[in-house]
Amino acid sequence: MSAAHVPDPAELASFVEQFVVAVDFQNAVPVAGDTKLADLPEWDSLAALGVIVMCDTDYGVTITGNDLKECVTVGDILGKVHGKKAR
């Protein structure tokens, strides 16, 4: 991911909260903007669907499965959202 857009910390915190709800973790895990998706036990296909729905309904942005594959951290997804909004 390019570091062109540095999200506002408050916005990132709010996005992380929405991300946690969207993934629907069975057991609470600490998540931050720099948390690696691959390290999350429930970063699976169901989680991807939840995050796509969240980006669509809360941000009005269409994120695809391929977009998510390019993301390493939770914050990268917010970066994608901003990238698509800017277009």
Added chain:
Amino acid sequence: MAAVTLERVRVKGLVCCVPKASVGNLDCAPDKRSERERLVRNIGISRRRICYPWQYFSDLAQTAAEQLLDAVGWKREEIDALIVVTQSPDYPIPSTAIILQDRMKLPITTIAYDINLGCSGYPFGIYTVGSMLSSGGIKKALLLVGDKCASLSDPLFSDCGTATALEFDPAAPPIHFDMNSDGSGYRAIILPVGGHREPTQVHHLIPRKDADGETRRDVDLILDGTAVLNFSTQRVPPALRALCEYAKTPIESVDYFVLHQANRMINETIRKKLQLAPEKVPSTLYEFGNTSSASVPLTMTVCLRERLTSAPATVLMSGFGIGLSWGSCIVQTDGIVMPPLVEV
């Protein structure tokens, strides 16, 4: 966008038939319980109907059709057409519809053939049969729609066969349609082997772990969940708005939006985008899962039977999925014959 109106066609009656046998998505090993509960919460599917080993789609559809003939009081010799919409034919060829003409003792003058569509199929089936009737050349037709698509392991799909009676009636209100196809997305839901491009061979039957760690065989259905979600939630809401505009039927004046039952995430996203009240968007997902092309008539039967058989209603039906393909129609029902769900 194919927007079109059919006149002089009445949706006379409808019967749905499911197997008695069911499988629960929470029927799992104890250590998988929490993971399965998360799945059920998100896809909104708890139980699914599954054919007994001796049942096929054509059996469910035939039972539905025979009960429908009794319910609407049609004689077999009056039937001019029998059209089947399925992706679970008895054989790759010939058409299941032609086999059913004989099994149901319909006259050999019956027009019978299959249409290969899945989740989007119901509105397309109504359009095809309605087009045959609209000119008055034929008077009475049966539309059999559904699939045998359930398996023990897959948490989504569920079996159902349906029969719809349509007839030529100069006094019937118009039916408005919006139908679309986008073959660029054909890989989103595909059975990649078993056709002429890739005939089934022994190695296709060997289970292997895929990139997600799931064990699958090449002869199993591939479903790209994120692609289907994006397709459904991007394409369907504007199509429904366009249909309402074309039909000069304000969204608020539609009594019920009967959507294909894909999964809870897809259906809820579509509902929210259209700002529809939950009571206007009935669902059979929790108890019946994704019943492919049968989901629209099944949801009408299970959720709206009393309401639709007692008073006129404006019903928007929408199917979307494999193809990719999406089609919707607005039907004014009045005294539609809908016996209770049949379980066999």
